[in-house]
Amino acid sequence: MFAPFIVCALVTALSAVVSLGFSLAAAKNATGDARTMALYGCARSVALVVASAVPFFTGSVEWLEAVAWIMILVQAGDAVIGTAIDDRMKTFGPAGASLANLMALLWLIQSVQ
Numbered sequence: 001m002f003a004p005f006i007v008c009a010l011v012t013a014l015s016a017v018v019s020l021g022f023s024l025a026a027a028k029n030a031t032g033d034a035r036t037m038a039l040y041g042c043a044r045s046v047a048l049v050v051a052s053a054v055p056f057f058t059g060s061v062e063w064l065e066a067v068a069w070i071m072i073l074v075q076a077g078d079a080v081i082g083t084a085i086d087d088r089m090k091t092f093g094p095a096g097a098s099l100a101n102l103m104a105l106l107w108l109i110q111s112v113q
Helices: 003-029 032-058 061-084 088-112
Strands: none
Touching: 003 032, 003 061, 003 088, 032 061, 061 088
């Protein structure tokens, strides 16, 4: 495997794992309807972690590109939510993760052309 692939796969997987961590924390600390929503978030986050692990086993550039785009959109969406709730940490953390993932993905795309 080449460096752009490994970097993109690592950034994408790390992003998915961090997202899962926040989902699990929300599910643990929430009650009622909020807990139900957090559990739905956990289910989706687990799926993203599994999907982000696939490229490490298959070496599929196409799969990695797809999962990387998904995580870029997830983190960008989280940044928008952080802005809406006026929380700097929940804005700049996901925005930075989204940008890092985008840069890694663009490096990967450029390297396979």
